[in-house]
Amino acid sequence: MVQQLKRVEMRDSRRIEEELKALYNSIQEAIEVAGKDGTIQYVNPYFSRLTGISPYERVGKNIFELSPEGTLARVLRTHEPIYAHRSIMEECDIEIIANAYPIVIEGNIEAALVVFQQLTEASKLGEEIVASKQMIQALTARVDQMASSSYTFDDVLGSHPDFAFIRNKARRSAETHSPIIIMGESGSGKELFAHAIHSGSMRSHKPFIKVDCANIPESLLEVELLGYEKKSQDRASERKLGKLECASGGTLFLDEIGLLNDYLQDKLLHILLEKKFQPVDGTQTIELDIRIITATNRDLRDMVEKGQFSADLYHLLNGIEIQIPPLRMHKEDALTYAQSFIYKANRKLGKHVIGITTQAEQLLLDYHWPGNIRELKKVIEMAMDSVEGDMLNIKDFASLVDIVNKTEEIHYREPMALDELEKRMIRLALDRYGNSVEGKKRAAGVLNISLATLYNKLKTLEDNA
Numbered sequence: 001m002v003q004q005l006k007r008v009e010m011r012d013s014r015r016i017e018e019e020l021k022a023l024y025n026s027i028q029e030a031i032e033v034a035g036k037d038g039t040i041q042y043v044n045p046y047f048s049r050l051t052g053i054s055p056y057e058r059v060g061k062n063i064f065e066l067s068p069e070g071t072l073a074r075v076l077r078t079h080e081p082i083y084a085h086r087s088i089m090e091e092c093d094i095e096i097i098a099n100a101y102p103i104v105i106e107g108n109i110e111a112a113l114v115v116f117q118q119l120t121e122a123s124k125l126g127e128e129i130v131a132s133k134q135m136i137q138a139l140t141a142r143v144d145q146m147a148s149s150s151y152t153f154d155d156v157l158g159s160h161p162d163f164a165f166i167r168n169k170a171r172r173s174a175e176t177h178s179p180i181i182i183m184g185e186s187g188s189g190k191e192l193f194a195h196a197i198h199s200g201s202m203r204s205h206k207p208f209i210k211v212d213c214a215n216i217p218e219s220l221l222e223v224e225l226l227g228y229e230k231k232s233q234d235r236a237s238e239r240k241l242g243k244l245e246c247a248s249g250g251t252l253f254l255d256e257i258g259l260l261n262d263y264l265q266d267k268l269l270h271i272l273l274e275k276k277f278q279p280v281d282g283t284q285t286i287e288l289d290i291r292i293i294t295a296t297n298r299d300l301r302d303m304v305e306k307g308q309f310s311a312d313l314y315h316l317l318n319g320i321e322i323q324i325p326p327l328r329m330h331k332e333d334a335l336t337y338a339q340s341f342i343y344k345a346n347r348k349l350g351k352h353v354i355g356i357t358t359q360a361e362q363l364l365l366d367y368h369w370p371g372n373i374r375e376l377k378k379v380i381e382m383a384m385d386s387v388e389g390d391m392l393n394i395k396d397f398a399s400l401v402d403i404v405n406k407t408e409e410i411h412y413r414e415p416m417a418l419d420e421l422e423k424r425m426i427r428l429a430l431d432r433y434g435n436s437v438e439g440k441k442r443a444a445g446v447l448n449i450s451l452a453t454l455y456n457k458l459k460t461l462e463d464n465a
């Protein structure tokens with residue numbers, strides 16, 4: 001019975017041996033096996049084909065002598081497998097990539113086996129592709145972080161009821177999936193609103209990508225949006241990611257959409273309808289997953305009526321319309337903005353300005369701000385450059401004084417409370433003749449009141465300020 005069992009075992013192990021030999025012989029990878037003392041026991045036919053070394057030249061030699069730093073010798077020393085190891089096989093001067101394993105029986109290392117291939121251009125390319133993919137993933141994560149918007153609704157200052165109403169509307173619309181058109185004069189805060197809407201949306205952790213339709217030449221805008229793929233003769237392809245793809249998962253902000261030419265309006269319309277696109281000269285189809293926010297300081301509806309803008313595209317983009325009021329319609333907020341710009345400029349310039357004199361504040365409130373909040377920012381920054389004390393005063397806003405004085409005349413065509421009119425006239429006269437005693441005398445003369453009355457009125461104005 002025992003004899004019978006032994007015969008069966010031997011037959012089985014011979015069968016396994018033969019199966020392994022057939023496998024090793026047919027495999028298109030080089031195999032080499034060394035015993036625990038380093039003696040090479042076996043090389044398969046592919047090993048000889050690849051290296052030009054026959055089994056007779058190889059088997060029986062010791063791997064610790066032939067290649068002490070090679071993978072087989074290292075596995076025999078460490079008992080640990082090695083994966084995807086690149087090296088030059090010195091005996092035949094070919095670059096190889098190898099996996100090596102210990103053969104362990106009942107806890108003891110008995111041998112080691114290495115399987116390797118020549119590192120061809122194709123496999124090198126494969127490795128490079130994997131490395132490139134990893135790099136792209138890392139870069140995409142970085143782009144997501146960098147491109148992601150850093151402005152929120154907390155940065156959108158202003159408490160005038162009309163302005164607060166619009167901000168609330170924008171805040172609510174952020175939570176929807178609708179495309180949004182932001183309209184408003186230049187410098188009124190359209191881009192800031194777009195950032196805040198993105199930050200308040202479900203896409204906030206994804207990129208916020210801006211395309212400035214005004215500043216990119218028409219001829220480049222298509223590539224800017226769609227990207228391109230260029231195949232050269234050596235089949236290596238050059239690819240530039242378009243903004244539509246960069247914004248994937250996030251928000252694409254198309255600034256000055258009114259400047260998009262007919263061809264691109266049409267193209268954008270089809271992309272939005274089909275929800276996919278191909279890069280310029282490319283064959284690959286890319287699915288579209290973005291929210292579009294557009295901005296314009298033009299009257300798009302009027303452009304549609306005049307046939308200057310595609311009606312279909314307008315309706316597609318106009319899910320929710322946000323109309324930002326110009327600063328002159330919420331002038332009271334000018335002082336809040338001014339204070340925040342002073343705070344930022346203090347930090348930038350290392351100054352310690354604490355505010356604005358009442359007279360200068362009045363100037364800011366009187367000015368009509370055609371360039372809106374951006375212009376106010378610039379005016380404050382210029383004043384911060386010249387200021388000497390800790391308060392911005394009227395002479396830090398010299399450029400505005402003349403304009404305000406000229407436009408006052410236009411303002412006074414509108415009816416207003418008599419005490420407001422009196423206050424403005426007194427200020428106008430003092431701005432013109434100065435605050436010295438001599439200046440006040442001349443101002444009183446022009447206003448047709450006594451110097452004492454002027455002093456009394458100034459005192460009352462000061463008390464009420």
Ligand SMILES: Nc1ncnc2c1ncn2[C@@H]1O[C@H](COP(=O)(O)OP(=O)(O)OP(=O)(O)O)[C@@H](O)[C@H]1O
Binds near residue numbers: 193297
């Ligand atoms: N409500 C606000 N609170 C604080 N700062 C604001 C506000 N609105 C705009 N700003 C600031 O004013 C400047 C101009 O704003 P923004 O660029 O958003 O205007 P815009 O309408 O997009 O201008 P344009 O039409 O010229 O592109 C920016 O520095 C912005 O941060």
